[in-house]
Amino acid sequence: MTEAELNRDYGKLFKPLQVILCGGINMGIKLFNQRILTMVVLFAVALIVAAVLTSLTRLKHNESKPSEAYGFVKLPSPDVIGRMSVEEAIQRRRSIRSYADKPLSLQDVSQLMWAAQGITDPARGFRAAPSAGATYPLEVYLVVGENGVTGLDEGLYRYDPYEHQLESILKGDLRSSLAEAALDQGWVREAPVNIVIAAVYERTTGRYGERGIRYVHMEVGHVGQNLYLQATARGLGMVVIGAFKDDQVQSLLKLPYEQKPLYIIPVGYPRS
Numbered sequence: 001m002t003e004a005e006l007n008r009d010y011g012k013l014f015k016p017l018q019v020i021l022c023g024g025i026n027m028g029i030k031l032f033n034q035r036i037l038t039m040v041v042l043f044a045v046a047l048i049v050a051a052v053l054t055s056l057t058r059l060k061h062n063e064s065k066p067s068e069a070y071g072f073v074k075l076p077s078p079d080v081i082g083r084m085s086v087e088e089a090i091q092r093r094r095s096i097r098s099y100a101d102k103p104l105s106l107q108d109v110s111q112l113m114w115a116a117q118g119i120t121d122p123a124r125g126f127r128a129a130p131s132a133g134a135t136y137p138l139e140v141y142l143v144v145g146e147n148g149v150t151g152l153d154e155g156l157y158r159y160d161p162y163e164h165q166l167e168s169i170l171k172g173d174l175r176s177s178l179a180e181a182a183l184d185q186g187w188v189r190e191a192p193v194n195i196v197i198a199a200v201y202e203r204t205t206g207r208y209g210e211r212g213i214r215y216v217h218m219e220v221g222h223v224g225q226n227l228y229l230q231a232t233a234r235g236l237g238m239v240v241i242g243a244f245k246d247d248q249v250q251s252l253l254k255l256p257y258e259q260k261p262l263y264i265i266p267v268g269y270p271r272s
């Protein structure tokens, strides 16, 4: 047998093996690529679904984003074990209208925001204060005066319960104008901070009709009491204020049209 014939015979033997081997490797690579591709596609779909669900949840609560926003301030985690029993806080609670020249800490602000609207059951999204049908119609704002909070510039902030953070909305000390809108109640001007609670009635009336209006008013009462007890337990003083000019507060704070202010709450360390 010549060398040429030998090579031809080996060629006959190896060709099918070569085809099978190469085909197998090619298919393996394709399958591997397809797997990766499938995983990437699934991951992307999961991300899109998560993003859509988050926006839907926020949309459900009709969260209107303010037009001007300057960034976010992450709040420290709230303490869930305090120094005062709930009984003692109820006994001691009083409306306080005179404040020491002492700033609040970021931890004080964190506790107050959490007591008002913090998420206490993340699995179900339930909050510190009860809400008819968990419709959560209330928005919480913080008006910070000059040197009102250590580590926070003066201005208006909106509390974001989902991230437990403040969103900076307006710059500057708004307390004097807020006090004017509150029939010149001096404690609004003097307090280092004022909490403003506004309601989006449609979130609740959308489910309960006219009756939803009374539910919203009951809810703001719950939030007010949570704040009173939390403030007392931390040695802070506050007073809920219902007497103010709605339109003036709404335009001063540039609240979206559907948000109606219900309470202004000056808070500070009591003047001893």
Ligand SMILES: Cc1cc2nc3c(=O)[nH]c(=O)nc-3n(C[C@H](O)[C@H](O)[C@H](O)COP(=O)(O)O)c2cc1C
Residues within 6 Å of the ligand: 093, 094, 095, 096, 097, 185, 239, 240, 241, 242, 243, 244
């Ligand atoms: C709905 C509501 C509106 C209020 N509005 C004002 C107000 O505009 N200005 C004020 O100084 N106090 C206001 N208060 C506080 C009451 O005057 C105070 O709760 C009352 O005098 C009893 O005192 P106490 O809270 O220390 O028990 C209001 C309280 C409630 C419940």
